[in-house]
Amino acid sequence: MKNTIMENKNFRPLDLKKKMRPGESVIQSLLFISGVLSIFITVAIVYELGKEALLFFNNPDVTLTKFFATTQWQPGIGLFGIWPLVTATLTTSAIAIFVSLPLGLAAALFLSEYATPKARSTLKPILEVLAGIPTVVYGYFALLFMTPLLQSIFGESVQVYNMASAGIVMGIMILPLIASMSEDALSAVPRSLREGAYAMGATKFETSIQVVLPASLSGVGAALIIGISRAIGETMIVAIASGSGPNFTFNPFKAAETMTGHIARISGGDLSYNSIDYTSLFAVALMLFLVTLVLNLISQVVVERFREKYE
Amino acid sequence: MNPTDNHYPTGESFRKSLNGRYRIASIWQAIFFSALLIALLSLAALLYNVVDGAFGYVAFEYKNDPTEFTAKPLDDLNKQELLEILQTNLSSGAYTKLDNEKTMEKRSKSVLYTLVLERLIQVDTKKTWSMTDSILRGNEIKAEVAKKYPEAKLEFRSWLTPVFLTTPMSSKAEFAGVRTAILGSLWMVGIAILFALPIGTGAAIYLQEYATKNFLNRIIQTNINNLAGVPSIVYGMLGLAIFVRALEPFTSGSMFGITDTNGRTILSAGLTMGILVLPLIIINGQEAIKAVPDSLRQAAYGIGATRWQTIWHHVLPNALPGILTGSILAVSRAIGETAPLIIVGASTFISLDPEGPFSKFTALPIQVYQWTTRAQTEFHAIAASAIIVLLILLLTLNAAAVIIRNRVQRKY
Missing domain, CATH: 1.10.3720.10 (MetI-like)
Structure with a gap:
């Protein structure tokens, strides 16, 4: 039988791929725009913070030497040394990490290496609830529970507002984050490594510490970095419990204002848009953004490397 | 290999070192577990601290004597009586303003009661105690109040009430709501x-x-x-x-x-x-x-x-x-x-x-x-x-x- 269609010279096979579908393209471009919007947000953050920060640094009274080499911060009266805010941020964050890293890592080791599935399903919600509590509630806890507790232990030297109570409570807040990220890293270590260690006669503890933990060290490191970044950016706990007023000190029992706490206090009032106070806040916020951005990027790189290793 | 070169423990010393390693292992297991315990304790302390603050004894004084406004005890008044007290004792400007915000007749009894307290009698809180103190040291608190604030009334109060949920902000904590x-x-x-x-x-x-x-x-x-x-x-x-x-x-x-x-x-x-x-x-x-x-x-x-x-x-x-x-x-x-x-x-x-x-x-x-x-x-x-x-x-x-x-x- 003759195939009439195939012999027809004008025949072109129906190609659905080339068919115009205007509706589909409109939808696809709308979705693309929503995806790209996130880039605009980052650009807007950098642009807005940068613009105002530039205004601040262009002020004739502000010099970079003053900014980085003096130790008093009162932009309203011409004192532009950023250090008191930075030391307070460093002190509270260091205390927070000092509390949350050992506790979080120990909790992760227990959950991933020791706990039975049943125990894990009853213990993990504790961490999830801790992670879900708003930070302002932690602030209340720091001011009205942790500070009196510290005062009853260490006596008069503890001021009503102090960096220690803010730091410790911040550590409790970050604990679930470090625990869950570390647990993910620990459980990603292949079983064969553990079984090899057991076969050599290692105890469970020796296996966890000498085999599993080193193998997941990059993941734990990423958790630590994210924890630091969270501690630096945390606002409400330090705004409530750590004191209001920049103070150049490393003494944890003294009151001192962190970068975030300073922004929250100053912007809480009615601030005029052209004042040096207003632009100085953006300079502080830009520093905050850049530091946390770098920390987050480092942790992402670390996590990605570590994934390639075992998959 | 010469058997004397063997530095791996054998016999009795092997068992000793093995027991030691197991002991260390179980100690560390307890330490790891205690991290979760600390997390649990912190959570419990946080929740307890919040609840502890929301209930407890309050010592307060009435700035104006309730008997100036009514002969009956305050708690026994019904809605109509409360309304009359407000009408007769508030200045007409203040009453109209309240009425404009929300018609007085439509307000519930508890809201009117609060208004009487807030606007006319005017409560002055002297001191508050946490729930734990109130329960454990009830008698001491009563003695302290009797000595320090002889005029004051003492009451065990839950600060979280239905009224707290339904009233707007106020500059006085006793009447503020969310x-x-x-x-x-x-x-x-x-x-x-x-x-x-x-x-x-x-x-x-x-x-x-x-x-x-x-x-x-x-x-x-x-x-x-x-x-x-x-x-x-x-x-x-x-x-x-x-x-x-x-x-x-x-x-x-x-x-x-x-x-x-x-x-x-x-x-x-x-x-x-x-x-x-x-x-x-x-x-x-x-x-x-x-x-x-x-x-x-x-x-x-x-x-x-x-x-x-x-x-x-x-x-x-x-x-x-x-x-x-x-x-x-x-x-x-x-x-x-x-x-x-x-x-x-x-x-x-x-x-x-x-x-x-x-x-x-x-x-x-x-x-x-x-x-x-x-x-x-x-x-x-x-x-x-x-x-x-x-x-x-x-x-x-x-x-x-x-x-x-x-x-x-x-x-x-």
Whole structure:
């Protein structure tokens, strides 16, 4: 039988791929725009913070030497040394990490290496609830529970507002984050490594510490970095419990204002848009953004490397 | 090998060292477990501390003697009598003002009772005690009050009452409530979700279903992961610069003929919060879409569906529970977030309900912050009550998320 269609010279096979579908393209471009919007947000953050920060640094009274080499911060009266805010941020964050890293890592080791599935399903919600509590509630806890507790232990030297109570409570807040990220890293270590260690006669503890933990060290490191970044950016706990007023000190029992706490206090009032106070806040916020951005990027790189290793 | 060269322990010393290693192992197991115990204790201490603050003895004095207004004991008065007391004793201007806010006859008995206390008798709180103190040292407290404040009445009070939920702000802790704060929070979260859910889901669909592995898409993905880690206070600064300041004609409503506000409105706060939760919604949405098996998509393509038809009719319905769970988590994040609201300029004292997106506003966590930072202990008591309201709200939301996840999610 003759195939009439195939012999027809004008025949072109129906190609659905080339068919115009205007509706589909409109939808696809709308979705693309929503995806790209996130880039605009980052650009807007950098642009807005940068613009105002530039205004601040262009002020004739502000010099970079003053900014980085003096130790008093009162932009309203011409004192532009950023250090008191930075030391307070460093002190509270260091205390927070000092509390949350050992506790979080120990909790992760227990959950991933020791706990039975049943125990894990009853213990993990504790961490999830801790992670879900708003930070302002932690602030209340720091001011009205942790500070009196510290005062009853260490006596008069503890001021009503102090960096220690803010730091410790911040550590409790970050604990679930470090625990869950570390647990993910620990459980990603292949079983064969553990079984090899057991076969050599290692105890469970020796296996966890000498085999599993080193193998997941990059993941734990990423958790630590994210924890630091969270501690630096945390606002409400330090705004409530750590004191209001920049103070150049490393003494944890003294009151001192962190970068975030300073922004929250100053912007809480009615601030005029052209004042040096207003632009100085953006300079502080830009520093905050850049530091946390770098920390987050480092942790992402670390996590990605570590994934390639075992998959 | 010479047997004397063997440095591995044998016999009795082997058993000793093995026992030692097992002992160390079990000690460390206990240490690891105690980390979780500490977490549990902290959680318990936090919740206890909040509840402890919200109930307890209060010593207070009446500035004006109730017998000046009525012969009966206050608690026995009915609604009509309370209304008459207010009518006869308030200045006519003050009464009309209250009447204009809400018709007096329509107000409930407890509200009128509070008004009598607040406006006429005027309560003066002398001292408050925590719940634990009140229970354990009840007699000491009574003795102290009798000695120090002989005029004062002592009462065991729950600061968290139905009236607390339904009354607006007040400058006196005894009469303050969280009504305006709850409404403000709901308005703000509503705007945030209306803004973030469509855009976030759209971005998630784009990244999972359309994006090829090119440079731009990798940048978008990295960028979203980074945005999720940006401190919330930085979003607040962004909101201040863009929504409050640059877009003031829009966010203050002056474009639409509303004149009495500046850019510090619910709309600004809602949009700021929307941007803040956007990365969260995108990441959760991506996870939900990723979990839809490829066989579904291929079956749809196989019968001739286009890409969007496949997504709309097959991928999205199956990813919906995950997307919903993600948005509920985003809502609870937005409700608890405080720092951006302070920056964007939530007012601390609002006694009128918000009327729309262009109203000034306050929110629950803002009230908690305000009251916690006050020096007087009675404000700490209402801060604790507001925290309980906040935590119950969050608990309900999270429970809803868990139920949706467990009920609707299909397993492949």
